[in-house]
Amino acid sequence: MSGSSTEGPSLLVVEDDSELSTSLLLYLESEGYEVTLAEDGETALREATRLPGYDLIVLDAKLPDLSGFEVLRQARDDGVRTPVLMLTGLGDHEHKMRGFQVGADDYLTKPFETEELVARIDVLLRREAEAIEEGGVFEVGGLQVDLDTDEVTRDGTPVDLTDLEYKLLAYLLRRRGRTATREQILRDVWDLPTEVETRTIDRHVNALRDVMEGEEEDAWPIQSVYGIGYKLEGAGRVTESQETA
Numbered sequence: 414m415s416g417s418s419t420e421g422p423s424l425l426v427v428e429d430d431s432e433l434s435t436s437l438l439l440y441l442e443s444e445g446y447e448v449t450l451a452e453d454g455e456t457a458l459r460e461a462t463r464l465p466g467y468d469l470i471v472l473d474a475k476l477p478d479l480s481g482f483e484v485l486r487q488a489r490d491d492g493v494r495t496p497v498l499m500l501t502g503l504g505d506h507e508h509k510m511r512g513f514q515v516g517a518d519d520y521l522t523k524p525f526e527t528e529e530l531v532a533r534i535d536v537l538l539r540r541e542a543e544a545i546e547e548g549g550v551f552e553v554g555g556l557q558v559d560l561d562t563d564e565v566t567r568d569g570t571p572v573d574l575t576d577l578e579y580k581l582l583a584y585l586l587r588r589r590g591r592t593a594t595r596e597q598i599l600r601d602v603w604d605l606p607t608e609v610e611t612r613t614i615d616r617h618v619n620a621l622r623d624v625m626e627g628e629e630e631d632a633w634p635i636q637s638v639y640g641i642g643y644k645l646e647g648a649g650r651v652t653e654s655q656e657t658a
Contacts, residue, residue: 421445422468422538427457427484428500429476437471440527446534454479461488464641465594466495469537471530474501474512482515489516494591496537500525551586553648554625554634558586572624577602581617585635585645594642618643 424441428434429452441448449467451457454476461470461484474481485497499512502523512520518540519533548561557566560583565572574582580602585593598614599605618635627633634647 421447423447423449424534425449425451425457425460425467425470425472427451427460427471427476427481428473429453430473437527437530441531444531453477454481454484457481457484458487461495462491462493464592464638465596466493466592468495468541469534470495470497471534472497472499472517474499474508482511485512485517486515492590496541498530498533498537547587550651551589551648552651553586553589553645554627556625557651558582560586567624574621574624575617578617578620581614582621585643586648589645589648592638592642592644596642598642614643 421444424446426434426437426441426448428437428450431452434450434452438448438450449460451460455478457472457476458479461467461472472481472485476484479487481499481501485499488495488497496518497516498519498521499517500521500523501508501512509520518537521530521533550557550559550561552558555567556572559565563579563583565574565579565582581598584598584602595614603613618637622633622635625634634645636644636646638644
């Protein structure tokens with residue numbers, strides 16, 4: 414992901430045509446994006462599944478060794494939820510549907526205008542940002558968290574959290590199943606430069622763990638991702654009937 418609040422969204426661009434990939438690199442960087450290039454399927458899969466992740470992946474369907482479809486299928490199987498825009502010279506309906514079936518979020522057929530590519534990228538990034546702002550009621554670690562009212566309860570009794578503890582819990586909940594890096598947490602929860610080194614994150618995570626179920630480390634809802642950050646596991650959305658019961 415982008416390294417600081419002054420840096421643009423980070424993109425992984427996977428394209429085996431070196432002339433096209435260089436052209437895209439220069440254009441996208443001029444538009445304010447941070448761009449990493451990959452030119453084959455194996456490299457693409459390694460980059461797509463590494464941590465910290467990218468904000469968006471632009472993925473060519475036809476690649477050496479592994480096709481873009483296979484790269485995306487394996488990445489999704491590994492839990493990668495990064496938005497993916499597929500590029501292909503194959504314009505028929507069958508290949509378009511195949512892309513969506515393996516987890517593509519959008520599809521652009523070559524040749525294309527770079528302005529349209531940027532417009533598609535912006536739409537996907539905006540959609541992802543809106544998803545991170547989602548509301549609703551969730552259950553995790555014995556707690557019920559209402560993202561609309563900012564209330565946290567256990568068996569109907571309010572749980573006393575500090576403002577930062579709640580902000581961190583809500584942030585991890587909206588990114589449930591995905592790793593949040595320390596840099597992202599500092600930037601998005603603490604509004605601090607990502608270069609700042611602090612153990613405050615760890616103290617707040619431990620405070621949240623203290624009020625959640627899970628005595629053994631491997632059962633903690635907030636899991637440590639060594640050297641990277643944290644992710645929240647086991648969260649489930651409360652159905653409407655449960656909320657009104």
